[in-house]
Amino acid sequence: MSRLPLITGADPAHSLDALFVNAPLRDYDQRPRTNDYTLPVLGMAYIATYAQYAGFNVGVLDAEALGLGITETAKIVNVAAPRWTAMNLLAPTYEMSARIAAQLDPDIALMAGGHHAKAMPDRILADPRMANLRALVLGEGELRVAALLEDEQRRRELPGVVWRDRLLGTRVTGITSDPERAAAMLGPDINALPYVDRRFLPQDPYRAVPTEADRRLAASRGTALLGEAAVSGHVEANIVGSRGCPYNCTFCGAAVSANPDLTIRVRTPENIIGELDSLHTEFGVTAFRFVDDLFLGVGRVIEEQMAAFTRHRVGERYVWDATGRINVLDRVSDAELDRLVRNGLREVALGVESGSDRVLKAMDKRIDAEMTERVTRRLTEHGIGVKAYFILGFPGESHDDLQATVRHIHNLWAIADTNPGDVRASVFEFRPYPGTPVWTTLTDAGHAPDTLLAYGDVDLTEDGADESMRARDEFNFSVGIQFGDVPLTKIRSTLATLTRDQHQRNRTALGGAA
Structure with a gap:
């Protein structure tokens, strides 16, 4: 217990x-x-x-x-x-x-x-x-x-x-x-809502274990805050900066077509910074993770938020991670990336999803593999980490598509190996969610809702990914259906191998056993 x-x-x-x-x-x-x-x-x-x-x-x-x-x-x-x-x-x-x-x-x-x-x-x-x-x-x-x-x-x-x-x-x-x-x-006014009472969250804020990203940041930016965190870890908290998403990724429950009634709203910078300071005063928090659908997803919003972060000297006091959109970050200038770094950005979570341009088009991602590698290179050159999410087994995915994703992940790792920013790959098996565009595609193709809803947890330890699967219980779910050309056994063995390789990279970077 x-x-x-x-x-x-x-x-x-x-x-x-x-x-x-x-x-x-x-x-x-x-x-x-x-x-x-x-x-x-x-x-x-x-x-x-x-x-x-x-x-x-x-x-x-x-x-x-x-x-x-x-x-x-x-x-x-x-x-x-x-x-x-x-x-x-x-x-x-x-x-x-x-x-x-x-x-x-x-x-x-x-x-x-x-x-x-x-x-x-x-x-x-x-x-x-x-x-x-x-x-x-x-x-x-x-x-x-x-x-x-x-x-x-x-x-x-x-x-x-x-x-x-x-x-x-x-x-x-x-x-x-x-x-x-x-x-x-x-659609309530999110700036009028009270800050979340953390007494309702038994695990947030929390003391985080120092990561390779913390150590790289300490080495590249050299602030006292980062140096201390590289040794003892930050006190971290999760936060929401906006509600809603303007994109329509076919697999996502936040897709705009699945939420026609949802008004996209962004908290004012002052409201956000007020919560950061409140959490720091009460709990000693120095690292924040924006977990909304897309914090760094609109150019004008990034400009507004970063102007305020600069005025309030946020980067001198805190570091933060955020969700981002690849095609938006592709248009961000080097000067703007420098400002994100000065304002404390530590890592961006990117929905890369696939290394196959054919699959990315089916997902309505509005990106391609070359753009992802370009954005990853620019971010890591500036010392910004990348948390890259991938989906294996998307409907219609072929063996060649799967291999393209595996190569893509290795390419991103290679980019990180020559830059101050790190790349972490997080890989999942596709599962359909009701209300999403791909759910409609699948049911129109004859899949019964009962079978699409038969979620079960998957134990990947038999593929050798035992310790590397720790802290991933919430992500290892499947409905047990092969939606593309690749058998589920191959999907899962590939997932386990990539997860194990990422875990090994983490251990090696932190000085663990090779």
Whole structure:
């Protein structure tokens, strides 16, 4: 059992208005988890924080971070006896959530949201395990969840809230006649939301182990902050700088076509810097990771943010990592890259996805392999690390496409070997998500939704990637379908080999055994 507290953020002296439950990725009663760390549930913490500011006593039960099984999670909820239990429904963990819901006390009202709720609301409402589901909140939930906690009957006037009439068995949707009110509820002003209360996040902020990126930065930039971090590691925190994505990558749940109701919004630089400083004052945080869909994804936004970062001397005090867009960074000048470095940029996470231009076109990535190598070379020359994400087994992928991706990864590693910035490759097996463009393509081609939703965890240790797979439990999922020309056994052995090679590069760079 983890040493982390079970229910976080709540006032134990008073009854719970709501308990937000993050379901485990698998039933840890059957096989214990191996992760030391899992990503914090920032979206859930945002909603819990807003509900707390509205005067409600709420808590978070992060069953994944705690390594809890299905039965144990349900038991904790039942003992806590909240008025409401709230769940974030994601396709890979939906079965875990539904099994927990089936074991909850019928006196506890259930609300749910998340990508899966938005993509398949009728399927969820019809699931007998979700019999006590009283509100399905589609889209951003802060304002509407607080309204539900105030009075369940308000759901009739809340846009994007659906439920099933218990007598008629029909679907009911909340409505409002005020378009401005509806827009405000569905897309709240993110600059007006309170900063996330970190008491809801048992693993964030955290003390990070020094990485090769930290050591390279200390050697190339030479600041006291980086020198200390290269020895003892930064205290790090995850943060969201924007909501929404303007691109339409066919496999992604954030694709603009999958979220036509979502208004893309960016927090003001002053609002972001205010949270950075707050986290530094309270927890001693000196490193931040922007985990929104695309922080460095629009040229004018990069310019606005970096001008403010310069004014506030952010780079003298902090380092930070961010998501970025390859075709946007390809247009950034050397002078702008220098400014990003001076402002503390440590690493950019890039959705490279493939080394095959044919597959990249099918993904609607708007990049090619040559552009990725060019951008990676320029970033690493400036001392900026690259976290490169790849997908193996995309629909229609051939043996040649797979080999192009393997060569591409080795090319990126070779670029890093001659530059101060590092390259880390993170490789995943393709899995379809409902609501995405490729999901429609697959179902139109005859794949049944039930088979596309049959997510299962994959144990890659038999391919020799045992220790190298540590901290990747949350990513090793599959629906067990061969979508291209390459057999799944080949996909998985390639994935394991690349992951093992990356792990070996990390160990060698940090002075571990070769």
